[in-house]
Amino acid sequence: MYQEAFTLIENSRKIVLVSHVAPDGDALGSALAFYLALQKKGKNVKIFNATKVLADKYDFLPGFDKITHTFPLNADLVIAFDCGSFDRLGITKGDFKTINIDHHKSNTHYADINIIDAAHASTSSVVFSVLQSFGIKISRDIASCIYTALAEDTNFFTTKNVTEQVFMLAATLTRMGADPAFVAAKLQHRDSLAKVRLNARFIDTIELKKDGKVAIGEVTESMFQQTGALRYDTTELVDILHNMSTVELGIFILTLPDGNFKLSLRSKTIDVSQIASKLGGGGHHHAAGLSVNKEKKEIILEKILDEVNV
Numbered sequence: 001m002y003q004e005a006f007t008l009i010e011n012s013r014k015i016v017l018v019s020h021v022a023p024d025g026d027a028l029g030s031a032l033a034f035y036l037a038l039q040k041k042g043k044n045v046k047i048f049n050a051t052k053v054l055a056d057k058y059d060f061l062p063g064f065d066k067i068t069h070t071f072p073l074n075a076d077l078v079i080a081f082d083c084g085s086f087d088r089l090g091i092t093k094g095d096f097k098t099i100n101i102d103h104h105k106s107n108t109h110y111a112d113i114n115i116i117d118a119a120h121a122s123t124s125s126v127v128f129s130v131l132q133s134f135g136i137k138i139s140r141d142i143a144s145c146i147y148t149a150l151a152e153d154t155n156f157f158t159t160k161n162v163t164e165q166v167f168m169l170a171a172t173l174t175r176m177g178a179d180p181a182f183v184a185a186k187l188q189h190r191d192s193l194a195k196v197r198l199n200a201r202f203i204d205t206i207e208l209k210k211d212g213k214v215a216i217g218e219v220t221e222s223m224f225q226q227t228g229a230l231r232y233d234t235t236e237l238v239d240i241l242h243n244m245s246t247v248e249l250g251i252f253i254l255t256l257p258d259g260n261f262k263l264s265l266r267s268k269t270i271d272v273s274q275i276a277s278k279l280g281g282g283g284h285h286h287a288a289g290l291s292v293n294k295e296k297k298e299i300i301l302e303k304i305l306d307e308v309n310v
């Protein structure tokens with residue numbers, strides 16, 4: 001499959017790299033690593049994301065300023081990163097071939113070539129293998145992108161999929177020039193006061209269900225207006241729920257501008273990927289998400305609670 005992907009890339013004239021909407025560090029780091037690698041190969045390559053305002057904590061990633069929000073014309077190859085389903089790319093199907101590089105168990109294999117490996121802790125780890133198989137030298141900037149993605153997606157090497165191999169990869173990337181303390185400082189020590197104030201409002205909404213085994217909390221549209229926080233300031237809120245000692249499942253509810261909802265699920269043991277997939281979403285065993293129509297919020301919450309037999 002790596003060989004097929006390599007041939008397709010070699011034969012393509014205009015390549016666009018895309019990651020999922022509301023991208024996290026793994027989505028951006030993976031796409032940027034590939035971008036830098038293809039640029040070095042002399043390919044005509046562009047990097048696109050459908051979300052117009054990206055989290056500024058990623059602004060230190062090499063190539064961040066090259067990300068465009070207008071889908072380039074006349075692409076003959078689109079490569080998707082860290083994205084489990086085509087609709088999360090925020091683009092329409094076109095006259096181009098597709099490659100899908102990901103590590104989500106729930107990935108729907110929507111591309112012409114699908115390089116999906118759920119054994120990897122991050123999409124960037126898959127990207128590392130792919131670039132090595134292509135014989136591309138991993139520069140310091142590429143290593144930094146891959147490392148950042150790996151560190152963030154494993155919650156700084158604390159998730160259940162962190163193995164000896166993950167640390168070996170982190171060590172290799174560090175040897176190649178990634179700087180763990182620099183990355184940690186950029187990602188973790190740059191919160192705005194608005195974000196801290198949003199955390200406080202969110203914490204006030206938390207409710208426990210099922211004898212404290214399920215925690216639900218939400219952020220409404222008015223909280224953004226009250227605090228000045230931005231949508232991407234909410235990505236870690238679900239961890240506050242999941243971090244409580246009695247909680248097996250955290251459910252974070254985010255109200256979207258159109259009144260619909262996005263739910264993020266985090267669990268300690270149960271398979272939330274399966275729950276989310278049944279309801280039209282997807283993700284990993286311990287972390288998943290789904291979109292919910294405004295009329296269906298209570299019904300979907302009931303369904304999720306019914307799935308939890310704790």
Ligand SMILES: [Mn+2]
Nearest residue numbers: 026082123153
């Ligand atoms: Mn990922």
